[in-house]
Amino acid sequence: MTKIIIIGAGPAGTAASLKAAEAGWETVLVEKDKLGGTCLQRGCIPTKALLEESHIVKQARSNFGLGDVNEVEIHRRKQQIVDELTQSLTRQINAKKITVLPGEARFVDEQSIVVDDTIHTADYFLIATGSRDRVFDFPGNAKLWLSEDALTTPLQSNRNLLLIGGGVIGIELAAYYNDLGHRVTILEKEARILPGAPKELSQSIATDFKKEGIRIITGVNIHSITQNLDYEVAFNDTVEHFDHVLLCAGRVPNTSTLGFEDIGLAHTSGLITIDENYRTNLPKIFAVGDASCRVQLAHVATRQAIDVMEYLIHGKNPQPFFTPFVIYTPVQAAWIGAAEAQLIANQTEYRSIRQPLGALAKQKIKSDGRRYVSLLVDPSNHILGVSLYMSEAGEFLPFFGLLMEMKIPLDQAKNLVFPHPTLSEAIGEIAANL
Amino acid sequence: MTKIIIIGAGPAGTAASLKAAEAGWETVLVEKDKLGGTCLQRGCIPTKALLEESHIVKQARSNFGLGDVNEVEIHRRKQQIVDELTQSLTRQINAKKITVLPGEARFVDEQSIVVDDTIHTADYFLIATGSRDRVFDFPGNAKLWLSEDALTTPLQSNRNLLLIGGGVIGIELAAYYNDLGHRVTILEKEARILPGAPKELSQSIATDFKKEGIRIITGVNIHSITQNLDYEVAFNDTVEHFDHVLLCAGRVPNTSTLGFEDIGLAHTSGLITIDENYRTNLPKIFAVGDASCRVQLAHVATRQAIDVMEYLIHGKNPQPFFTPFVIYTPVQAAWIGAAEAQLIANQTEYRSIRQPLGALAKQKIKSDGRRYVSLLVDPSNHILGVSLYMSEAGEFLPFFGLLMEMKIPLDQAKNLVFPHPTLSEAIGEIAANL
Numbered sequence: 027m028t029k030i031i032i033i034g035a036g037p038a039g040t041a042a043s044l045k046a047a048e049a050g051w052e053t054v055l056v057e058k059d060k061l062g063g064t065c066l067q068r069g070c071i072p073t074k075a076l077l078e079e080s081h082i083v084k085q086a087r088s089n090f091g092l093g094d095v096n097e098v099e100i101h102r103r104k105q106q107i108v109d110e111l112t113q114s115l116t117r118q119i120n121a122k123k124i125t126v127l128p129g130e131a132r133f134v135d136e137q138s139i140v141v142d143d144t145i146h147t148a149d150y151f152l153i154a155t156g157s158r159d160r161v162f163d164f165p166g167n168a169k170l171w172l173s174e175d176a177l178t179t180p181l182q183s184n185r186n187l188l189l190i191g192g193g194v195i196g197i198e199l200a201a202y203y204n205d206l207g208h209r210v211t212i213l214e215k216e217a218r219i220l221p222g223a224p225k226e227l228s229q230s231i232a233t234d235f236k237k238e239g240i241r242i243i244t245g246v247n248i249h250s251i252t253q254n255l256d257y258e259v260a261f262n263d264t265v266e267h268f269d270h271v272l273l274c275a276g277r278v279p280n281t282s283t284l285g286f287e288d289i290g291l292a293h294t295s296g297l298i299t300i301d302e303n304y305r306t307n308l309p310k311i312f313a314v315g316d317a318s319c320r321v322q323l324a325h326v327a328t329r330q331a332i333d334v335m336e337y338l339i340h341g342k343n344p345q346p347f348f349t350p351f352v353i354y355t356p357v358q359a360a361w362i363g364a365a366e367a368q369l370i371a372n373q374t375e376y377r378s379i380r381q382p383l384g385a386l387a388k389q390k391i392k393s394d395g396r397r398y399v400s401l402l403v404d405p406s407n408h409i410l411g412v413s414l415y416m417s418e419a420g421e422f423l424p425f426f427g428l429l430m431e432m433k434i435p436l437d438q439a440k441n442l443v444f445p446h447p448t449l450s451e452a453i454g455e456i457a458a459n460l
Numbered sequence: 461m462t463k464i465i466i467i468g469a470g471p472a473g474t475a476a477s478l479k480a481a482e483a484g485w486e487t488v489l490v491e492k493d494k495l496g497g498t499c500l501q502r503g504c505i506p507t508k509a510l511l512e513e514s515h516i517v518k519q520a521r522s523n524f525g526l527g528d529v530n531e532v533e534i535h536r537r538k539q540q541i542v543d544e545l546t547q548s549l550t551r552q553i554n555a556k557k558i559t560v561l562p563g564e565a566r567f568v569d570e571q572s573i574v575v576d577d578t579i580h581t582a583d584y585f586l587i588a589t590g591s592r593d594r595v596f597d598f599p600g601n602a603k604l605w606l607s608e609d610a611l612t613t614p615l616q617s618n619r620n621l622l623l624i625g626g627g628v629i630g631i632e633l634a635a636y637y638n639d640l641g642h643r644v645t646i647l648e649k650e651a652r653i654l655p656g657a658p659k660e661l662s663q664s665i666a667t668d669f670k671k672e673g674i675r676i677i678t679g680v681n682i683h684s685i686t687q688n689l690d691y692e693v694a695f696n697d698t699v700e701h702f703d704h705v706l707l708c709a710g711r712v713p714n715t716s717t718l719g720f721e722d723i724g725l726a727h728t729s730g731l732i733t734i735d736e737n738y739r740t741n742l743p744k745i746f747a748v749g750d751a752s753c754r755v756q757l758a759h760v761a762t763r764q765a766i767d768v769m770e771y772l773i774h775g776k777n778p779q780p781f782f783t784p785f786v787i788y789t790p791v792q793a794a795w796i797g798a799a800e801a802q803l804i805a806n807q808t809e810y811r812s813i814r815q816p817l818g819a820l821a822k823q824k825i826k827s828d829g830r831r832y833v834s835l836l837v838d839p840s841n842h843i844l845g846v847s848l849y850m851s852e853a854g855e856f857l858p859f860f861g862l863l864m865e866m867k868i869p870l871d872q873a874k875n876l877v878f879p880h881p882t883l884s885e886a887i888g889e890i891a892a893n894l
Contacts, residue, residue, distance in 0.1 A: 074822070
């Protein structure tokens with residue numbers, strides 16, 4: 027019987043273990059914490075659970091004068107969701123007779139690891155250890171919160187919060203705190219927040235955040251952070267005080283304890299080197315997700331994990347895929363395919379179509395904000411890239427993904443009837459105007 | 461210059477008028493009320509605006525103890541949305557130099573109508589007069605509310621309401637009132653609510669409504685309704701009292717004043733007879749929407765109106781299309797394509813796939829209810845019919861519509877990556893399990 031040891035029980039590791047077990051392989055999952063990884067325990071899921079609640083608070087406050095809320099209750103409900111999902115995942119893993127080894131794994135050689143002083147051997151290894159918050163030590167030696175602290179600590183009302191880093195994590199937490207009525211400042215060292223997102227989405231979020239009273243300061247250089255009764259932060263040529271400071275400065279691969287040096291596993295600053303089949307330089311060892319990939323998304327890690335198992339079990343080579351990106355702000359920003367800058371750099375012929383949603387009844391019902399569907403299409407109306415700024419934008423990406431994947435030009439969508447009133451009517455308007 | 465007179469400025473009439481004007485036709489729109497018709501003024505849009513608010517109330521009440529709300533405020537915001545959309549539609553119509561004739565139209569002959577004592581002639585006519593609430597006179601002569609009254613009348617808190625008729629309108633209003641904390645009873649004469657919807661969706665809504673305290677009584681025969689201080693309603697073998705009674709007993713075509721008899725326009729009980737090009741028995745007169753079609757949906761009427769103009773202007777024959785249906789409950793029920801009963805009747809080979817959403821993180825975050833994607837597929841995995849019971853279900857119909865329209869088997873969606881956490885992941889799970 028083929029045996030695989032999977033290191034890390036996040037979305038990728040658990041998906042791979044289920045695939046392996048279904049194929050009849052002896053499957054071992056090494057995890058030092060609870061099943062579900064960063065995504066379920068201290069990332070995507072708790073963040074979205076908090077945002078779901080904070081959005082209700084914000085709407086009820088603005089429409090119906092809801093007063094202060096008890097954040098302890100919000101965190102209790104968030105934790106209940108996380109716990110239930112953890113239990114359900116644990117049941118799934120147990121039902122497939124997957125062995126879960128608690129602890130940290132360290133490679134001894136290409137065929138064996140040690141966990142808790144015991145050596146385990148296998149035919150294959152899959153590293154799916156994910157990533158962790160990047161930590162900076164600013165002069166002043168203040169103890170800063172990381173995203174995990176934010177996701178587990180209810181605040182008293184009306185705090186003055188500083189978020190260092192305007193990436194996806196910082197932006198989602200800023201939306202959450204602002205919804206609840208806290209004062210929020212974001213300091214970003216780059217020239218714009220969300221430097222990895224298409225520029226128009228980054229600008230739309232910045233505009234809306236400012237309108238809602240979130241301060242955004244870009245091009246920031248932080249000199250020191252001193253912690254006394256509050257936090258004194260010196261940046262650029264000013265000094266400000268905050269009740270809490272959260273560091274959201276990106277994430278680094280969670281690979282430092284794997285024993286790379288002992289076995290000669292190739293990596294760049296901890297990011298494991300892989301080929302197109304997710305194989306490392308050591309043929310029995312594969313790596314997926316944040317441990318080997320700069321796109322830090324649960325659904326990408328999961329897809330890679332499944333691709334590795336399809337390759338090992340059935341000899342299928344991975345197919346390229348379009349990666350969907352979503353920011354839950356809670357007006358979602360979502361994108362898929364090429365960004366405009368990329369098309370310009372590649373000298374690809376394209377034109378851009380921007381359909382504002384303002385005239386749609388459903389959008390008017392939801393809010394009055396500036397929302398849009400923005401498409402980049404080639405001369406024969408094939409979609410090259412999509413940027414969406416609207417409620418539940420992420421749910422629309424599969425529609426566009428399907429058009430891109432199947433190479434269907436957008437005018438073929440002309441005969442579709444879009445239900446009224448929905449936001450999907452925006453797609454119908456674009457198709458009708460082609 | 462070709463001239464068209466369009467009777468009725470609802471979604472169909474306004475869409476047709478814009479098409480005609482864009483083609484350079486002399487375009488006249490006859491409307492006795494405001495632009496936008498039932499959908500915008502007293503149907504879909506105000507209903508959805510009220511439901512958006514009531515859903516916030518319900519969530520804020522259950523999670524954060526929000527107290528009684530002022531329904532006058534809810535109606536004010538609803539009306540603001542309606543008014544803004546009306547203004548924006550009016551601007552669009554005016555910008556295209558479309559003549560709007562206020563009043564009711566009556567045909568004089570096949571080439572002319574009279575509006576407000578003036579005769580107007582045209583090359584073509586389009587009847588898009590829509591429908592109105594069906595009125596029943598029960599013994600007892602009580603004055604019952606129609607849906608329009610419900611959409612314009614704020615209530616005091618904690619009323620005891622009776623809705624006669626468990627069709628789409630009754631069901632959406634029941635959800636609205638229940639969200640706000642009123643007591644709601646639905647009396648339906650058929651064996652189930654929503655007799656026009658797929659059975660599983662009708663059952664899911666009934667189950668959830670009952671769980672929320674909405675009383676549903678089916679197979680009801682109403683004997684009398686007497687109005688004193690309250691309403692005394694005698695039905696089956698019992699008598700009950702209610703604060704308000706709403707009649708939601710379906711809709712009838714709005715065609716009785718058009719003068720059919722004078723010109724010999726063919727119809728069945730007011731429903732205008734048309735051919736596959738929406739042409740009546742009089743070759744210059746066309747009819748679309750609720751005036752000639754039993755599927756009473758704004759997006760269907762609009763599509764038909766556009767098809768008529770494409771036929772008249774460009775000689776294009778209408779293409780068949782899949783009709784999307786949505787009930788905004790606010791857990792939406794939505795469907796497209798064939799229902800199971802239909803496939804059985806036609807002896808079509810099919811299998812049914814039901815993917816519960818319960819295990820999805822996004823669903824868990826949104827609520828714990830029983831939600832699902834239910835598909836009917838042929839032996840080669842082409843989708844025949846879809847029933848969705850989930851948040852924003854209507855927004856997912858275009859994805860399935862595209863698969864159906866392009867005859868793409870569902871397994872082709874296997875290579876799509878669905879963003880996490882979204883409800884769209886349910887589609888990915890179905891595709892992966894094929």
